[in-house]
Amino acid sequence: MMRDMYARALDVARGGGASYADIRVVRRESQTVATKNGRVEALSQGDDLGFGVRVLVDGSWGFASSSNLNGQEIERATRLALRIARASTRVRLAPMEIGQPLVITDSYHTPTKVDPFAVSLDEKIQALLAADEAMRRVKAIGVAEAGFETLRETKTFASTEGSYIDQVITMTGGGIEALAVGDGDVQKRSYPNSFGRQMGTGGYEIVQEMDLLGNAPRIAEEAAALLTAPQCPSGVTTVILDATQLALQLHESCGHAVELDRVLGYEAGFAGTSFLKPEDLGSYRYGSEQVSIIADATVPGGLGTYGYDDEGVPAQRYPIIQNGMLAGFLTSRETASRLGQASSGAARADGWNRIPIVRMTNVNLEPGTCSFGDLVSDTDEGIYMQTNKSWSIDDRRLNFQFGTEIAWEVKGGKLGRMLKNATYTGITPQFWASCDTVCSREHWSVWGTPNCGKGQPEQIARVGHGTAPARFRKVRVGVLG
Amino acid sequence: MLGQEHSLATLQQALALSTADQTEVLLLAQDSGLTRFANNAIHQNVAETNAELRVRTVLGKRVGVASTHDVSSGGIARVVETAREITRFQAENGDFKSLPPPEPIATVAAYFECTAQWGPEGRARWAAAVCRLAAEAGLSAAGAFQTGRYEVAVANSLGVSAYYASALAELNATVMSESSSGYAEFVSMDANSVDAEALGREAIERALRGRQPADLAPGEYPVVLESYAVGDMLDNLAYLGFSALALQEGRSFMRLGERIMGGNISIWDDALDRTGVPMPFDYEGVPKRHLDIIEDGMAQGVAYDSYTAGRDGKQSTGHALPAPNSWGPYPMNQFLEPGEATREQMIASVDRGLLVTRFWYTRPVEPLRAVITGMTRDGTFLIERGEVTRPVKNLRFTESYLDAMSRVEMLSRATRLGYNGYAATRVPAIKVSSFRFTGVTEH
Known part of the structure; x- marks a missing residue:
């Protein structure tokens, strides 16, 4: 029945002059639990269902979407998409192309051990409240927060090329935050990551493995101690970044910079462009020999892991930076064809009402061989920074400034006193060129970035970054307002 | 519909x-x-x-x-x-x-x-x-x-x-x-x-004037901020501090009854003003009320929804966001009181400083002081002896928006309506006597 409706939409599109069309039907079920200071602050459950039809007419795109999923509405939206595409042709330079046809019939499910929707709300709430209480035992904590989130996307993709793909992607995460207030200051610590949560593809086991309760006292005490900690000094020094901060560094200064739509100017009106150019491929030195970065939509548990992207292209694993040299871009069918390439399977849409655009998958820094202990021992002087607090980068992804929740002085090969309000700044290729050590696989894991904004209307992507701690030389730190 | x-x-x-x-x-x-x-x-x-x-x-x-x-x-x-x-x-x-x-x-x-x-x-x-x-x-x-x-x-x-x-x-x-x-x-x-x-001509004029930008060393400069940049300041101030929940939780810079900005700064929220993007009630169905936030530099009031109002024994000001909402109420229709200056008069008053079109990727560094870092974008120009002389490469700033709002010397009479996708601001351009730029990029 539903499959007939999708086929009807594609027939209408073809009949209306579309050389290509696809329909995506997406259901997103969500559940969030947020506790704050000993009580449940927010408890919500969402069920979002709709469809989007994308058509290519005379080399121009049109897209229409609706939350009203029935045959009549699908046909109306398809005709609107055709009208929109014809309007697009009025301001066109060269026809859009999407490369060779792709015909795939398949299905994919995120492997899960514990269905996050099957675990009782009571169990989730009690786990969060226990961590919340443990944080508030530390006197200076003014706000203790804990959160859980799960999303299940059930989606069908069908195209005029003959593809028909079903997927169920399950994403789950959680985290805690302690806000210390006192001495005219406010300081925050988060675990396992900032942005309120660490997230991956998988089930409730992801949260169970975090041990939120076990880590709650530590982060609360650290937040309290930060109130009276000395300010991070200003100057140029060696910086060691923990894996979570490095994940965001990688996200902002590499992941976005290698999105081919940005490189081609598609995002110039909003998110910006890139300092990289198409002709830099294979010849641009992005970082030091120690820097190798892989785009991997197949890594188990990564927040950017799936079977097929939202153009029906299979998930892939391929090099972005190889020993410091630019080796690849993140691409969609249309952008890849501009370079005469096949898509890298990185076109993703934030639900039924958005078109697929080039997004990160899991953009991972390959681990090195050094243990974290040896890295610190090998550092005479520097600052070890943990957990992102603020981030900002220019529209070509060159000049960045990051702040971290907490930092530690490194002196004589040992971690020393705690520092607050740590910041560092730099220029992307110079910064990655100064990377001289990446820690080994035992320190490496995939961190979720659940809040990546891009596109108009804005789309939020959930992407991943595999990282281990790494060291950077001659970095400017302690930028204060 | x-x-x-x-x-x-x-x-x-x-x-x-x-x-x-x-x-x-x-x-x-x-x-x-x-x-x-x-x-x-x-x-x-x-x-x-x-x-x-x-x-x-x-x-x-x-x-x-x-x-x-x-x-x-x-x-x-x-x-x-x-x-x-x-x-x-x-x-x-x-x-x-x-x-x-x-x-x-x-x-x-x-x-x-x-x-x-x-x-x-x-x-x-x-x-x-x-x-x-x-x-x-x-x-x-x-x-x-x-x-x-x-x-x-x-x-x-x-x-x-x-x-x-x-x-x-x-x-x-x-x-x-x-x-x-x-x-x-x-x-x-x-x-x-x-x-x-x-619209196109305005953007084109800036692009043409901005060609071949020069390097400029970071430092403290007087600035004339176009209304696009000023809108970003109000967006960030509202996000960090203009909510009753932020105040109740001790994470707001608002100290009610105290002077926290210059005497020439007044900010209010008025969702019934048709020169903004009006809306007669909030997402709880409470009528929108005029809210004085900053009056002559004094912290005057914060936005309430029914929950935060209940905690403080006050009346909701009609600023609820859709439930569930853990961030608290939000002023979605802000106005910054204009001054009497023209944009040209503000530029003419600067001996050596910058004209900034807009801010980009602004993020809080120290929320309690409203210290924000971000970049300039899409048109940054050097002002010398009262005239815009040449474009400069984009700069990073790290500056307290509260401090900057305490150093405003002039405000334009003309205002512009801005909309960030969920909230509107109507603001003038302003001249700030000193603004802290902490880095520079390559374009």
Whole structure:
């Protein structure tokens, strides 16, 4: 029945002059639990269902979407998409192309051990409240927060090329935050990551493995101690970044910079462009020999892991930076064809009402061989920074400034006193060129970035970054307002 | 478009199904289109028809929320049941008093049918105008033009029943040369008032003037901030500090009754002012009230929703966001009082400083001092001896917006309406005697 409706939409599109069309039907079920200071602050459950039809007419795109999923509405939206595409042709330079046809019939499910929707709300709430209480035992904590989130996307993709793909992607995460207030200051610590949560593809086991309760006292005490900690000094020094901060560094200064739509100017009106150019491929030195970065939509548990992207292209694993040299871009069918390439399977849409655009998958820094202990021992002087607090980068992804929740002085090969309000700044290729050590696989894991904004209307992507701690030389730190 | 009658009937249908002590139903609907262009051609062109129903139920002191995009009878019944189930699992919240009671709601006549009906052909005409002008100037244009109609309806079991339809046209354009970029935006409820060519010319003029930017060392400079940059300042200040919840939790810089900005700074929120983007009630159905936030530099008031008002024993100011919302109430219609200066007078008053078009990627570094870092973008120029002399490469700043608002020497008489997708600001351009730039980029 539903499959007939999708086929009807594609027939209408073809009949209306579309050389290509696809329909995506997406259901997103969500559940969030947020506790704050000993009580449940927010408890919500969402069920979002709709469809989007994308058509290519005379080399121009049109897209229409609706939350009203029935045959009549699908046909109306398809005709609107055709009208929109014809309007697009009025301001066109060269026809859009999407490369060779792709015909795939398949299905994919995120492997899960514990269905996050099957675990009782009571169990989730009690786990969060226990961590919340443990944080508030530390006197200076003014706000203790804990959160859980799960999303299940059930989606069908069908195209005029003959593809028909079903997927169920399950994403789950959680985290805690302690806000210390006192001495005219406010300081925050988060675990396992900032942005309120660490997230991956998988089930409730992801949260169970975090041990939120076990880590709650530590982060609360650290937040309290930060109130009276000395300010991070200003100057140029060696910086060691923990894996979570490095994940965001990688996200902002590499992941976005290698999105081919940005490189081609598609995002110039909003998110910006890139300092990289198409002709830099294979010849641009992005970082030091120690820097190798892989785009991997197949890594188990990564927040950017799936079977097929939202153009029906299979998930892939391929090099972005190889020993410091630019080796690849993140691409969609249309952008890849501009370079005469096949898509890298990185076109993703934030639900039924958005078109697929080039997004990160899991953009991972390959681990090195050094243990974290040896890295610190090998550092005479520097600052070890943990957990992102603020981030900002220019529209070509060159000049960045990051702040971290907490930092530690490194002196004589040992971690020393705690520092607050740590910041560092730099220029992307110079910064990655100064990377001289990446820690080994035992320190490496995939961190979720659940809040990546891009596109108009804005789309939020959930992407991943595999990282281990790494060291950077001659970095400017302690930028204060 | 759902329309008032159908929307309110949907809400009543949901309320009738609820057995909770109190129930609130919020309906958000839109029918919108957005045309994007880049490299002087339309490359993305989309439309969305969407409706979402959010049900908040109250059982004693327990509150829970469920939402759905299925507004059929079956979907409504399911979401009401889900909300009730969720609420049962909630812990009691002693601070929760009640959903708000009904109050008279003002009428705001700001709906333009032409905007609601504006189609992809009309947006393509706008895009064509900008792209043609850019191409004629040897430049490359990018941007997004959005038109749409939006409906908000809210009802609760205490008798609140409110409906509002609006329509908005939002345009922004970025025009680039090999070495520069220029920006312009325009927001209006009346699509017929859009002058796409004027928008394009504003961005083109900046792009042309910005070519071959020079290096400028970071440091403290007097600045003239165009209204685009000033709008960002109000957005960040509201996000960090203008909410009652932020104040209650000790994370706001607002010290009520104390001077925290210069004596020439007054900021208020007024959702009934038709020179903004009006809305007569908030997402709980409470009428929007005029809110003085900063008056002559003094911290005067913060935005309340019914929950935070209940905690402080006050009346909601009508600034609730849709539930569930852990960030608290938010002023969505801010105004910064203009001054008497012209933009030219402000520039003429600077011996050596900068003219900044807009800020980009601004993020808080120290929230309690409102220290923000960000970049300049799309037109940064050196002012020497009272004249704009040459473009400079974009700079990073790390500056307390509170301190900057204490150093405002001049404000323009002219104001501009800005809209960031969920909140509006109407602000003048300003001259700040000193602004701290901490880095520079390569373009």
